[in-house]
Amino acid sequence: MDPLVPGAPWLLALAGLVSGAACLAAWRRVPWQVRQMALLRASALIALAVLGGGALSHMILGVLLLLSAMAGTIGVRGLRAAPMCFHRAVVSLVLAICLWDTAGAGVGAGAGAGEVAASVGYHDHGPQFTGILSLVGVVGVIGVVLWTIVSQQVVSPSSDRRTRTLLGVESWSMAAGVALLCLAM
DSSP: OOTTSTTHHHHHHHHHHHHHHHHHHHGGGSOHHHHHHHHHHHHHHHHHHHHOOOHHHHHHHHHHHHHHHHHTTTTOTTSTTHHHHHHHHHHHHHHHHHHHHHHHTTTTTTSOTTOOOTTOOSSOOTTSOOSHHHHHHHHHHHHHHHHHHHHHHTOOOOSOHHHHHHHHHHHHHHHHHHHHHHHHO
16 A cells, blocks of 8 residues: 555455444345445455455455446346445445556566565556546546435435434445545555
C-alpha cells in the first residue's frame, strides 16, 4: 500500500468486517445475494490484509469478487431489492478492477512474494492516472459514493428503521472501503 496510508489493508479489512456484520445483522431482511456479496467482500479484504500485495493474490481475489458480483445479480430482475443488489455488485466489480489494476501495474515485479519492487508502486499513478483500469476504477469509486448518497436520500429500501440503519452502515462502510482501496493502492 501507499506509504501515506500504511494501515490501509487493515482499514479495508475493518470496513469489510463492518459491512459483513451489518448484512448478517439484517439477515432475512436483505436478499441472499446481498449477504453473499458482503461476506465474500469482507473475506477478500481480510485476505488482502493478511496475504499482502502479491500480483497473483490480487488476480485471484479480483476473480472471486467478479464471480460474487455476477452471482449477486441472479434472479433480482424486477424485484424491489434489485437496486440494492446491483449497488453491491458494482462495489464488488470496482474492487475487482482496482485489484486487477494493481496486479497489472507490476506489483511484486522483481521482488519477493508479497513485496513491492522499490521502483514500482501499487498504482504508480501519481497525478497522471495512466491506464484504462485506473480510469474505470476512479469513475467507479465516484459512482459508488454518489449511488450511496442517492440511495440513502431517495431510495428507501425498507420501512423498518433497524434495517435502514444497518443497510446505511453497510453502504457507507463499503463505499469507504472501495474508495480507500482504489485511492490508497
